[in-house]
Structure formats: structure tokens, C-alpha cells
Amino acid sequence: MFRSPAAALAAALLLAGCAAAPAAPTASSAPASSVGSPATTPSASPSGTPVPTPSTNVRVVEVSLQNGRATPNGDRLSLPKGTILRLRISADHADEVHVHGYDVEIPVKAGASVSKDIALDQVGRFEIESHEPALTILQLVVS
Amino acid sequence: MIPLLIPLHGLGSRQDLPLPLPAAVGAAVLVLLVSFAVLALAWREPRWGGVAGGRGLPGLTRLVDARWFRAILAGLGVFAFAWVGAALWFGRDRVTNPVFGFTYVWLWVGLVPLSLLFGPVYRTANPLGGLARVLQMSGLPTAGLRPLSAATWRRLGSFPAAVGLLAFSWLELVQPDNNTLPVLQGWWLAWVGALIGGTVLFGRRWVAAADPFQAYAVLVSRASPWQRVDGVVHLVNPLRQLGTTRSPAGTWAVVAVLLGGTAFDGFTSTSWWVRTTQSSGLPRELWGTLGLLGMVALITLTFALGVRGIGRLLPAGPLNLLAASVIPIVIGYAVAHYLSLLVLEGQRTLINLSDPLGLGWNAFGTAELGIQQLWLDTPVVTSSLQLLAIVGGHLIGVLVAHELALRVLPLRRRLSGQVPLLLVMIGYTCGGLLLLFSP
Numbered sequence: 001m002f003r004s005p006a007a008a009l010a011a012a013l014l015l016a017g018c019a020a021a022p023a024a025p026t027a028s029s030a031p032a033s034s035v036g037s038p039a040t041t042p043s044a045s046p047s048g049t050p051v052p053t054p055s056t057n058v059r060v061v062e063v064s065l066q067n068g069r070a071t072p073n074g075d076r077l078s079l080p081k082g083t084i085l086r087l088r089i090s091a092d093h094a095d096e097v098h099v100h101g102y103d104v105e106i107p108v109k110a111g112a113s114v115s116k117d118i119a120l121d122q123v124g125r126f127e128i129e130s131h132e133p134a135l136t137i138l139q140l141v142v143s
Numbered sequence: 144m145i146p147l148l149i150p151l152h153g154l155g156s157r158q159d160l161p162l163p164l165p166a167a168v169g170a171a172v173l174v175l176l177v178s179f180a181v182l183a184l185a186w187r188e189p190r191w192g193g194v195a196g197g198r199g200l201p202g203l204t205r206l207v208d209a210r211w212f213r214a215i216l217a218g219l220g221v222f223a224f225a226w227v228g229a230a231l232w233f234g235r236d237r238v239t240n241p242v243f244g245f246t247y248v249w250l251w252v253g254l255v256p257l258s259l260l261f262g263p264v265y266r267t268a269n270p271l272g273g274l275a276r277v278l279q280m281s282g283l284p285t286a287g288l289r290p291l292s293a294a295t296w297r298r299l300g301s302f303p304a305a306v307g308l309l310a311f312s313w314l315e316l317v318q319p320d321n322n323t324l325p326v327l328q329g330w331w332l333a334w335v336g337a338l339i340g341g342t343v344l345f346g347r348r349w350v351a352a353a354d355p356f357q358a359y360a361v362l363v364s365r366a367s368p369w370q371r372v373d374g375v376v377h378l379v380n381p382l383r384q385l386g387t388t389r390s391p392a393g394t395w396a397v398v399a400v401l402l403g404g405t406a407f408d409g410f411t412s413t414s415w416w417v418r419t420t421q422s423s424g425l426p427r428e429l430w431g432t433l434g435l436l437g438m439v440a441l442i443t444l445t446f447a448l449g450v451r452g453i454g455r456l457l458p459a460g461p462l463n464l465l466a467a468s469v470i471p472i473v474i475g476y477a478v479a480h481y482l483s484l485l486v487l488e489g490q491r492t493l494i495n496l497s498d499p500l501g502l503g504w505n506a507f508g509t510a511e512l513g514i515q516q517l518w519l520d521t522p523v524v525t526s527s528l529q530l531l532a533i534v535g536g537h538l539i540g541v542l543v544a545h546e547l548a549l550r551v552l553p554l555r556r557r558l559s560g561q562v563p564l565l566l567v568m569i570g571y572t573c574g575g576l577l578l579l580f581s582p
Contacts, residue, residue, distance in 0.1 A: 074418045075418075124159065125158040125159060
């Protein structure tokens with residue numbers, strides 16, 4: 001008896017959720033923008049939206065792996081599908097950064113920094129992790 | 144220093160998008176409405192009064208009881224475990240080894256839809272049950288070397304399986320390097336050892352009491368449309384089956400471990416958990432162990448509080464009786480959290496199963512298959528299925544609790560006595576929604 005009205009209601013709620021979807025990214029991009037423009041990093045571009053490619057949206061995130069700690073430290077980063085995520089990684093030890101789901105492995109040498117672009121073409125939630133030690137750097141949400 | 148391009152975490156590398164906030168809030172409101180609507184509008188007298196029923200299917204019963212049918216099922220079970228056992232002991236320590244997907248996805252997650260659709264078939268296919276039978280045929284007494292009394296078996300109920308399920312949850316969620324062969328080999332040895340050792344000591348009944356996978360499968364099958372009544376398979380209303388089947392002692396512990404484990408899995412992907420555990424100096428395993436135990440304790444405590452409205456905490460009393468009402472919530476949680484994993488990694492496992500030893504075989508012709516995304520590229524379908532599972536599980540759970548409470552509550556407390564448990568169930572479901580929203 002209850003099931004079909006319940007299902008209908010759930011569907012209606014979902015549709016409402018979709019219509020209101022643009023609200024969600026603004027809410028979740030607050031921590032993301034703090035990720036994109038940290039004052040402490042050396043080559044920081046002011047806002048995180050620089051660089052040559054004019055048509056596609058590029059998001060730069062500075063990643064630092066120092067003293068066994070990761071910065072950012074497991075923050076949520078919500079980006080629309082089609083964005084280019086540019087990871088600029090520096091580490092004080094040899095490590096590798098793994099973008100789950102996209103199966104991208106980025107080796108980093110001790111004391112060096114490396115930049116890697118990832119075209120976000122898959123929807124979902126993905127962890128970006130370092131391996132030495134295993135730390136979650138970012139939770140990437142592509143929608 | 145850095146391993147050669149072997150992905151360390153192959154399984155579940157893509158998780159579902161967080162539930163959109165309006166959908167989560169809307170579903171929570173719906174859950175509240177549905178819950179109190181059941182209380183106010185559903186039947187006022189016990190509907191089934193503990194009497195099982197449905198449509199008897201003697202033909203189907205003859206089929207599933209036929210020796211050859213049971214032999215085929217048991218043979219399939221033995222073959223499947225022998226195949227992945229070969230991968231476990233002689234395969235390569237890579238993420239493409241099918242034993243990982245078999246253990247964490249096919250077995251752990253796949254048991255739920257299997258048992259929901261087909262009833263307790265895993266019990267017949269369980270190779271450990273077969274092994275116990277072989278031991279018995281080779282001279283071991285049916286009741287083992289140290290037989291237990293009937294009263295002891297009654298008290299034991301499903302408690303050993305609850306311990307096993309807790310151990311598996313720890314392996315899945317806390318154990319470091321749980322997708323490497325040495326770790327999994329150790330756990331498989333412990334599992335088979337505990338089951339066979341117990342069978343030698345206490346006899347064949349031990350497998351039913353202690354095997355976590357069989358206990359999980361049997362628990363879920365109570366929400367299936369198949370039930371044996373007086374030995375005959377019946378097609379039944381799952382609500383009626385949940386409301387009329389007996390819960391062995393310790394069912395509440397099994398339910399609490401399953402719900403707590405799934406909730407903890409969702410909890411570990413909140414940014415709060417990740418930040419807090421990574422910033423602290425304490426080892427991750429300690430955090431994980433405390434978090435898992437804490438979540439199971441939280442479920443147990445809240446459930447005990449909710450049930451107090453219905454009766455005293457007798458071992459065979461309302462705690463176990465009403466545990467049946469949490470089974471649909473457990474299933475809803477499992478579907479909402481793991482359906483996408485089952486679809487994606489289940490296919491990957493099917494592909495990998497063709498080559499268990501990493502020698503380039505294509506034994507089942509599946510090695511070249513691609514992975515179908517099905518609906519997974521359309522997030523609105525995934526989130527709709529998640530909401531349906533969570534809200535549907537809640538609705539069925541509340542109806543079962545209502546029926547069971549009517550059976551035991553004195554007339555004047557028939558409605559008021561249900562309220563605490565109803566609130567607790569609302570808490571579980573909204574907690575599940577919150578975890579899917581994943582703050």
C-alpha cells in the first residue's frame with residue numbers, strides 16, 4: 001500500500017534535488033577554494049584560475065607532502081565534469097600520488113615538485129592518496 | 144622503494160557521489176511521515192500472530208530437496224571456493240587476482256541479493272558445510288568430540304557468527320593491506336580453521352552457528368519471498384516471513400554488527416573522519432578499531448533502549464524478537480552503500496576469474512569482457528536507487544516492528560510502547576541518509 005506513493009514521493013524529491021543541484025557545488029566549493037589558493041605555497045597563482053587554456057576550466061591544487069603529513073588533509077574538492085585538475089605536488093621524500101578511479105599514478109622525487117593535469121571525465125567520488133605513508137590528500141567529487 | 148606500478152587499492156576506487164542535500168532532507172522527512180503513518184494507520188491487531196503461511200509449492204520443494212539438485216549446488220560451492228582458493232594460494236599478488244573481488248564483493252556484497260532473491264541457497268552451497276559432512280562420513284561423531292547440550296546451543300545461537308562478522312568487518316575496513324595475498328591467506332586460514340576446529344569439537348551444527356557468511360545469508364533470506372513451513376517451501380509475503388520466523392539468540396548482535404559495520408564504512412569517508420585521524424598521532428588501525436567497535440556499540444545501545452519500551456531485556460525476549468525488524472534496514476543500508484561496488488567490481492571480478500593464476504588464461508571466456516557502466520554514469524539513477532533502498536528498508540522494518548510489538552505488548556501500551564523503537568529506527572535511517580550525504 002505505502003510503497004508506490006512512497007516511491008513516487010522519493011522520485012519527486014529527487015527531481016527537486018536535481019533542480020536545486022547548482023546550490024550544492026557553491027556550498028561545497030568553500031573548502032575547495034581554500035585548497036586552491038593557499039598563501040603559504042611558493043608558486044601560488046592568486047585565485048587558482050590562471051593559465052593558457054582559455055576554453056576549459058582549470059583548477060590548480062597545490063599539494064605538499066612534508067614530514068609525513070599531507071596538505072590538503074583529506075578535504076573535499078567538488079568540481080564539475082570537464083574540468084582539468086592540475087595537481088602541483090611537492091614532497092620532502094620520494095612518494096607517489098594515486099588518483100583513484102582515474103588510475104593515475106604520479107611519482108614524486110624527494111625535494112622536487114611535479115605538475116600533472118587530469119581531465120575530469122568520470123563522474124563520482126575519488127580519493128587522491130599518497131602512498132608513503134598512505135594518506136588521503138583530497139576527496140575529489142566530480143559531478 | 145616505490146613498487147612497480149601495482150595499484151595498491153584496486154577495489155572500490157570509485158565511490159558514489161554524495162546524495163544531494165535536498166534529496167537527503169526530503170527522504171528524511173518522508174521517513175518520519177511513513178513511520179508515524181504506520182503507527183497511526185496500520186493494522187491494530189497482530190496480523191499474523193506468529194503463524195507462518197503463504198502458498199505452498201510442493202513441486203518446487205521436491206525439486207530443491209532432490210539429491211541431485213542439492214549436489215549440484217554443493218558442487219558449485221566447492222568448485223567456486225576451490226577456484227578462488229587456487230588464486231589465493233598460487234595466484235599473483237596483484238589487484239587483478241580474483242580472490243580479492245570474490246571475497247569483498249561477490250561473497251560479502253553478493254550474498255545480499257542472492258539471499259533476497261533465492262532464499263538461503265548459500266547454506267546448501269557452503270563448502271564448509273560440505274567439509275563438515277565429509278568429516279562426519281570419515282568417522283567424526285555428528286555431535287563432535289565434545290558435544291554441547293541443547294541448552295548450550297540455544298544460548299550460543301548466532302553469537303559465534305556475530306563475532307565472525309565483526310572480524311570480517313575489521314578485515315574489510317581496518318586491516319592494513321587487506322588486498323594483498325599474505326593478509327588474505329592468514330584470514331582465510333583463520334576462518335576455515337575456526338569453522339573446522341569447531342566442527343571437530345562440537346559437531347556439524349557449528350557451521351550454522353559460527354560461519355559469518357552463512358549466518359548473513361540466512362538472515363537476509365528471512366526477507367525473501369521463500370520460506371519453509373512444515374518442510375514445504377512456500378511463496379510468502381516477506382513481511383510475514385520476517386514477522387514469523389524465529390530469531391536465534393544473538394540475532395541482535397548479528398544485526399548490530401552488520402549495521403554498525405556498514406555505517407562505519409560510510410563514516411570513514413566523511414572529511415571529518417579523514418582529517419581527524421590523519422592529524423592525530425595515533426595509528427590509523429587504532430582509530431579504525433575504536434571507530435568500528437564504537438559504531439557497533441552505539442547501534443546495540445540504542446536498539447536496547449528502543450526495545451525497552453516493549454519489554455524487559457530477556458535473552459530470548461524482545462531484543463531478539465525485534466531484531467527481525469532491523470533486518471530490512473540492514474539490507475537497505477547494504478544496497479545503498481554497495482550496489483555500485485557490486486555492479487562495477489563484480490564485473491571486474493568476473494573478468495579476473497577467468498585467469499586465477501595470472502597466466503593469461505581465459506577459462507570462462509570472460510577475460511576479454513569490458514565493464515558495462517549500466518546506469519552508473521547517471522548519478523540521479525544511483526541516488527534514486529539508494530533512496531529507495533533506504534526508505535523502503537525503513538518502511539518494511541517499521542511494519543515488521545509494528546507487527547511484532549502488537550504480539551507482545553499489553554493492550555493499553557500497544558501504541559505508546561512502540562514509540563521508542565520507532566524513534567531509534569528513524570535514527571538509524573536518517574543516520575544512513577546522513578552518511579550517504581556524506582558531510
